[in-house]
Structures are given as C-alpha cells and as structure tokens.
Amino acid sequence: MKNRLKVLRAERDWSQGDLAERLEVSRQSVNAIETGKYDPSLPLAFRIADLFGLPIEAIFLKD
Amino acid sequence: MPTDTAASAKRATSFWATAFILGMFGAGALLFTNLIQPPWGMAVMLVPMLLLIPMVRASERMQRAAGSASPAAARYNRRMLAASFAYVIGFLVAIALFVDREVSKPVAAMLSLLPTFGTFGMIWAMARYVIEESDEYLRVRTVNAALVATGLLLATGTFWGFLTTFGVAPHVPMWAVVPTWAVGLGIGQLVNKVRGA
Numbered sequence: 001m002k003n004r005l006k007v008l009r010a011e012r013d014w015s016q017g018d019l020a021e022r023l024e025v026s027r028q029s030v031n032a033i034e035t036g037k038y039d040p041s042l043p044l045a046f047r048i049a050d051l052f053g054l055p056i057e058a059i060f061l062k063d
Numbered sequence: 064m065p066t067d068t069a070a071s072a073k074r075a076t077s078f079w080a081t082a083f084i085l086g087m088f089g090a091g092a093l094l095f096t097n098l099i100q101p102p103w104g105m106a107v108m109l110v111p112m113l114l115l116i117p118m119v120r121a122s123e124r125m126q127r128a129a130g131s132a133s134p135a136a137a138r139y140n141r142r143m144l145a146a147s148f149a150y151v152i153g154f155l156v157a158i159a160l161f162v163d164r165e166v167s168k169p170v171a172a173m174l175s176l177l178p179t180f181g182t183f184g185m186i187w188a189m190a191r192y193v194i195e196e197s198d199e200y201l202r203v204r205t206v207n208a209a210l211v212a213t214g215l216l217l218a219t220g221t222f223w224g225f226l227t228t229f230g231v232a233p234h235v236p237m238w239a240v241v242p243t244w245a246v247g248l249g250i251g252q253l254v255n256k257v258r259g260a
Contacts, residue, residue, distance in 0.1 A: 016130070017130065020130065024197070025198045025199075025200065026130055026131050026132065026133055026198050026200065026201055027130025027131075028129060028130045028131040028200065028201070029198055029199070029200035029201065030130075031130065032200050033200070037259050038200050038203070040199070040200075041199055044199060
C-alpha cells in the first residue's frame with residue numbers, strides 16, 4: 001500500500017521522530033510505514049488520519 | 064550525530080557480545096582441561112555472565128539510536144538478564160548438589176527444576192514483551208522472528224531425532240531446545256532485516 005506520510009510530514013516540517021512522538025510509536029515504525037515496508041493496523045491508520053486531520057483514504061492509497 | 068551514536072552503540076554491543084562468548088568458551092575450556100574442578104569451580108562461569116550487563120546496556124543504546132527502543136523492550140531486557148542469571152545460578156547449584164552424591168529420584172527431579180526456573184523466566188519475559196509492547200510494528204517483528212525460531216526448532220529437532228534414530232548423530236539433551244530456539248530468534252531477526260520488514 002502506498003501512502004503520503006512523508007509528504008504530509010514534510011509539509012508540517014516534522015521529523016520522523018516528531019511524528020513518532022505524536023503517534024506514540026517508535027521512529028522505526030514511522031520509517032517502516034513511510035517506506036511501505038509495513039502497513040499499519042486500522043486503529044493506527046485512524047490515529048494517523050486524526051493527527052493530520054484527513055480521511056484515511058487521503059493518506060493511504062491502493063497500489 | 065545520531066549515525067555516529069548508532070555506530071558506536073553497535074560497536075559496543077558487538078564488543079561485549081564477543082567478550083561474553085569468549086568468556087564462556089574460556090570458562091568451558093578451564094573446566095574441560097580440568098584446570099578448575101566441578102562443581103564449585105563451575106562458578107567461574109558467573110564471571111563472563113557479568114559481561115551481559117554492559118552488553119544489554121550497549122544494546123539498549125543501539126535500540127535508542129535506531130529508533131526502536133520502547134519501555135516494553137527495556138523491561139524485557141531486564142527480565143531476560145535476571146532470568147539468565149537465575150538460570151546459571153540454578154544450574155550451578157543443581158550440579159553442585161547432584162555431582163558425587165547419591166540422590167534419590169524425587170530429589171534429582173527437584174534439582175532439575177532449579178535451572179528450569181530460569182528458563183521459565185525467559186519464556187515469561189518473552190510472553191510479557193509480546194503482551195506489553197504497544198508498538199505494533201515492533202511487536203510484529205518479534206512475533207515473526209519467534210515464528211521463524213519455532214519453525215527452525217521443530218524442523219531441526221525432527222531431523223536430529225531421525226539422525227539419532229538411524230545412529231548417525233549423537234543424542235542431544237532436551238534442555239538444548241531453549242538455546243536452539245534463541246539461536247533461531249537471532250536468525251528470525253536476520254530474516255526480518257533481509258526481508259526489509
């Protein structure tokens with residue numbers, strides 16, 4: 001699954017560590033999600049969507 | 064620089080891990096060559112065990128630098144360390160009480176429990192980590208590695224069993240399952256790395 005996490009993060013001038021702290025996950029998790037190595041669970045996807053104030057489908061895209 | 068910190072923590076972890084392995088081999092060599100005598104001479108094994116403390120601290124620094132540290136992982140490291148010490152101490156006490164003594168079977172069974180308690184501690188620490196880890200990605204990585212370890216243990220155990228049945232390989236005591244599983248866990252973590260998971 002593709003995602004726009006890196007772009008959204010860059011728009012806010014957040015580092016991976018900043019985003020990880022806001023999501024209460026490890027920096028490695030943010031990196032794995034951003035690079036498409038790991039697809040988050042639905043609860044974590046909702047947390048990400050809430051943080052950016054966007055619907056899930058505006059962040060995560062089908063391949 | 065974070066990269067320097069990560070590299071230095073990695074070097075420190077490798078250093079202490081190598082020192083621990085060499086220390087254990089050294090203690091084994093002293094016993095094997097009868098330079099020290101069991102059972103109490105075996106207490107020399109406790110010395111390299113102390114090297115696990117700086118090793119765990121260095122690996123925690125490495126986890127922090129790599130962005131994979133978590134409170135659950137820190138608790139796991141401490142529990143595993145305590146369980147490892149409990150295992151070695153239990154093992155030494157059991158051997159010391161068993162060697163050169165005519166012990167009854169019920170007493171021998173009780174002595175067998177002494178090192179086993181440490182092993183139970185390790186299994187409990189692993190189970191608690193999977194339950195307590197709130198970071199789902201780190202949890203998935205651990206569960207993947209544990210599945211690889213379990214698969215390898217079952218496959219190796221079955222193959223070795225038949226090698227024993229057909230007289231090709233010597234009998235291996237059943238307590239070898241935990242160290243074998245731990246090796247499998249390391250391989251599982253390598254598999255995670257190779258798969259980019």
